[in-house]
Each structure stands twice: as C-alpha cells, then as structure tokens.
Amino acid sequence: xxxxxxxxxxxxxxxxxxxxxxxxxxxxxxxxxxxxxxxxxxxxxxxxxxxxxxxxxxxxxxxxxxxxxxxxxxxxxxxxxxxxxxxxxxxxxxxxxxxxxxxxxxxxxxxxxxxxxxxxxxxxxxxxxxxxxxxxxxxxxxxxxxxxxxxxxxxxxxxxxxxxxxxxxxxxxxxxxxxxxxxxxxxxxxxxxxxxxxxxxxxxxxxxxxxxxxxxxxxxxxxxxxxxxxxxxxxxxxxxxxxxxxxxxxxxxxxxxxxxxxxxxxxxxxxxxxxxxxxxxxxxxxxxxxxxxxxxxxxxxxxxxxxxxxxxxxxxxxxxxxxxxxxxxxxxxxxxxxxxxxxxxxxxxxxxxxxxxxxxxxxxxxxxxxxxxxxxxxxxxxxxxxxxxxxxxxxxxxx
Ligand SMILES: Cc1cc2nc3c(=O)[nH]c(=O)nc-3n(C[C@H](O)[C@H](O)[C@H](O)COP(=O)(O)OP(=O)(O)OC[C@H]3O[C@@H](n4cnc5c(N)ncnc54)[C@H](O)[C@@H]3O)c2cc1C
Numbered sequence: 438x439x440x441x442x443x444x445x446x447x448x449x450x451x452x453x454x455x456x457x458x459x460x461x462x463x464x465x466x467x468x469x470x471x472x473x474x475x476x477x478x479x480x481x482x483x484x485x486x487x488x489x490x491x492x493x494x495x496x497x498x499x500x501x502x503x504x505x506x507x508x509x510x511x512x513x514x515x516x517x518x519x520x521x522x523x524x525x526x527x528x529x530x531x532x533x534x535x536x537x538x539x540x541x542x543x544x545x546x547x548x549x550x551x552x553x554x555x556x557x558x559x560x561x562x563x564x565x566x567x568x569x570x571x572x573x574x575x576x577x578x579x580x581x582x583x584x585x586x587x588x589x590x591x592x593x594x595x596x597x598x599x600x601x602x603x604x605x606x607x608x609x610x611x612x613x614x615x616x617x618x619x620x621x622x623x624x625x626x627x628x629x630x631x632x633x634x635x636x637x638x639x640x641x642x643x644x645x646x647x648x649x650x651x652x653x654x655x656x657x658x659x660x661x662x663x664x665x666x667x668x669x670x671x672x673x674x675x676x677x678x679x680x681x682x683x684x685x686x687x688x689x690x691x692x693x694x695x696x697x698x699x700x701x702x703x704x705x706x707x708x709x710x711x712x713x714x715x716x717x718x719x720x721x722x723x724x725x726x727x728x729x730x731x732x733x734x735x736x737x738x739x740x741x742x743x744x745x746x747x748x749x750x751x752x753x754x755x756x757x758x759x760x761x762x763x764x765x766x767x768x769x770x771x772x773x774x775x776x777x778x779x780x781x782x783x784x785x786x787x788x789x790x791x792x793x794x795x796x797x798x799x800x801x802x803x804x805x806x807x808x809x810x811x812x813x814x815x816x817x818x819x820x821x822x823x824x825x826x827x828x829x830x831x832x833x834x835x836x
Pocket of ligand 1: 572573574575576577578580581582583609610611612613658812815816817818819820821822825
C-alpha cells in the first residue's frame with residue numbers, strides 16, 4: 438500500500454523534486470504491474486481492462502484520498518497527485534488511468550464530503566476496494582458547457598411516510614458508464630430554475646428504468662468505456678439524495694473547483710515519460726552520420742517539451758497547495774488545466790515529429806499519446822470555459 442507522508446514540507450518537495458519517492462515508487466509499480474501486452478489491440482477494439490483496475494485498487498490507488506475508515510489510503514491532496522503522476526508515468530493504458538483518476542477526484546470527494554454515513558458505507562468502501570465502479574453524470578446532448586441548462590428531471594412524489602422521487606432524462610458522454618455499478622446523477626426539479634433546481638442522486642445500476650447505451654468509440658482514451666445513460670421513471674428515495682435536495686449547484690462547484698485540474702496529474706506523468714522516450718530516441722537514431730539529437734532543430738524541440746512539462750507541473754502543484762491551505766484556487770486550477778491539456782497536445786505533436794514515421798504508426802505507442810490527450814481540452818470544462826474563469830478573475834465580465 439502507498440504510505441502517505443504527513444509532512445508540511447511535502448508540498449515544496451513535490452514542487453521541486455521530479456523524482457519524489459512517492460511518484461517514483463508508483464511509477465515503478467505501474468510499469469511492472471499494469472503492463473498489458475494486449476494494450477494496442479484493446480485500444481483498437483475500445484476494450485477496458487478490469488484486471489488492471491482491480492490491481493490498482495489492491496495497491497490502494499483507487500481510494501488513495503479516502504478516509505481509512507472506508508478502506509481508503511487517507512492521503513492528502515499532494516500525495517494523491519504524486520501517486521497519479523507516477524501512475525501516468527508508469528502505465529501506458531491512459532484509458533485505464535483516466536477512469537481511475539476521474540473517479541478518485543470527482544465522485545469520491547463528493548461522497549466523502551456530502552454523503553451520509555450509510556451512503557459512505559454503501560458506496561465509498563466498495564469504490565475503494567474495486568468491488569464497485571462509479572460514473573459521474575452531468576452532461577446532456579443539449580447541455581454541455583451550459584451545465585445548468587440540463588433537462589434530466591426529477592418529480593417529487595410523497596407517500597404518507599416520506600418523499601420519493603421519479604428521475605427521467607438522458608445523460609451523454611459518461612466515462613465508465615458501461616462498467617459502472619453506481620451513477621452520480623445531476624438532475625433538476627424544474628429546468629426553469631437553472632442552478633437553483635439541481636439535486637444530486639446516487640443511482641444503482643440495477644435500478645429499474647436505468648439503461649446504458651453501448652460503448653461509444655472515441656478518438657483517444659479508447660480503453661475507458663464511455664456511453665450515454667437513460668433514466669425512465671427511476672424510483673428513488675431520500676437515501677439516494679447526496680447532500681440535500683436543491684444543493685446540486687454547490688456540489689458541482691465543489692467538485693469542479695480544483696479537481697478539474699487535478700484529473701490531469703496523470704497526464705503530466707505521461708508527458709514526462711513521453712519526453713524521456715523522445716530523448717532516448719534522439720540519442721539512438723542516426724541520420725546523416727550523426728544522432729538526430731545533434732541537430733539543433735531536434736534538440737530545441739526536446740527543450741520545448743521540457744519547458745511545457747515543467748510549466749504544467751508547477752501550475753498543477755501550485756493549484757494543489759492553494760487548495761490544500763484553503764485559499765481560493767479556482768483561477769489557479771483553471772490556468773493549470775489549460776496549461777496541462779494544451780501543453781500535452783503540443784508536446785505529443787513534437788513527439789510524433791521527433792520519431793518520424795515510427796511516431797505515426799501504431800505499433801510504437803507514440804501516436805496514441807496525441808489521441809489520448811486531445812480530450813483534456815474538453816472534459817472537466819473546455820479550454821474556452823477555463824479562459825472565461827481566468828478572465829473573470831482578472832476582472833473581465835464574460836459568460
Ligand atoms: C473524454 C471525455 C470524457 C468525458 N466524461 C464525462 C463524464 O464522465 N461525465 C459527464 O457528465 N461528461 C463527460 N464529458 C463531457 C464533457 O464534460 C463535455 O464535453 C464538456 O463539458 C463540453 O460540453 P460539450 O461537449 O457539449 O461542448 P459545448 O459546450 O457545446 O461546446 C462547444 C464549443 O463551444 C465553446 N463554448 C461553449 N460555451 C462557451 C462559453 N460560455 N464561452 C466560450 N466558449 C464556449 C466550447 O469551448 C467548445 O469549443 C466527457 C467528455 C470527454 C471528451
């Protein structure tokens with residue numbers, strides 16, 4: 438199991454030490470235990486790797502941030518980020534890592550903070566042990582960046598003893614949906630109420646009326662299952678409400694404040710791995726009787742990759758430190774997300790160019806990075822929406 442370090446200097450260490458032992462240990466473990474020779478085939482076929490998920494759960498990665506009372510690792514945010522950064526460095530199955538990190542940074546913190554004791558026992562413990570998997574359902578076909586325009590609706594029906602709810606609607610692009618046992622669903626009591634009408638429900642996969650579409654193939658992260666979810670008069674009770682009725686908008690902001698950046702921690706680890714591979718290749722590959730790394734054009738590309746990686750990493754840990762000490766971190770997280778997602782794309786293009794045709798064909802694993810990282814500028818709020826946050830923080834008005 439990963440041993441969290443309870444040390445105030447950890448944040449500074451994480452910032453300056455690229456080879457922090459927590460990160461390096463997880464990266465080594467992942468390289469040994471999450472190496473799947475069938476990855477390229479599964480990537481083509483959009484196949485998830487349940488065994489890899491279970492190994493990560495057994496190692497304590499799945500529930501790293503959760504209180505040990507519920508089977509988690511009890512780690513602080515910095516330890517959690519180092520863990521997922523190491524996972525991104527050591528595990529080439531970016532889809533598996535994406536499934537793990539989104540669950541760890543979106544669903545689990547909300548359950549931990551707002552769940553009743555019964556909900557935590559029922560859902561958090563099995564999410565940590567890997568016995569259950571979860572999916573986070575906000576987006577709809579007509580409500581993406583405009584989150585609170587959602588139309589998935591619940592009707593309150595009271596019997597003599599308690600209020601019950603009938604949930605109906607359709608959610609799109611839900612990560613892990615085809616594998617999920619639990620759905621965390623944002624719904625409105627009345628679309629006209631906007632953010633004031635939102636409630637979050639915990640819905641078991643076997644609830645009558647809940648159906649999941651088949652897996653939707655996508656450009657990258659193809660080994661993370663991804664689907665639409667339909668709710669048709671799903672009958673729910675008070676035990677299914679997370680937080681309180683009407684508190685959904687505040688739960689949403691809570692989930693999105695910093696976590697939107699933290700889910701890119703593994704991508705920052707993957708950027709470092711990508712750079713290490715590029716450096717090795719430029720030393721080995723010879724053209725015109727010299728290693729290609731001796732061409733200034735090639736070596737400057739490596740320097741640019743390093744610059745982008747360092748910038749992204751520093752911004753991520755800065756947002757994490759602000760978040761950890763309770764200071765406002767919304768703008769810092771937005772900057773970190775823009776930097777990490779856009780820098781990964783630029784560096785993945787550079788990696789393809791540096792490897793020549795080997796970078797373009799599937800078998801050497803370079804082209805996958807470019808496909809895998811493109812989603813980072815969309816999920817968790819698009820780059821445009823992050824720039825809106827930064828501009829508002831600078832004092833500009835925009836929607
Ligand atoms: C890999 C991946 C995983 C995902 N996983 C999940 C998940 O688990 N659960 C879930 O609920 N959703 C998930 N999503 C959906 C994701 O949250 C949405 O795609 C995202 O919020 C954007 O919404 P949209 O796709 O409808 O784009 P739109 O909101 O329609 O945006 C289209 C374009 O318009 C721009 N735009 C829109 N509004 C503004 C504005 N106010 N200012 C400036 N530009 C604007 C956008 O930046 C974008 O360029 C996932 C998406 C991806 C790619």
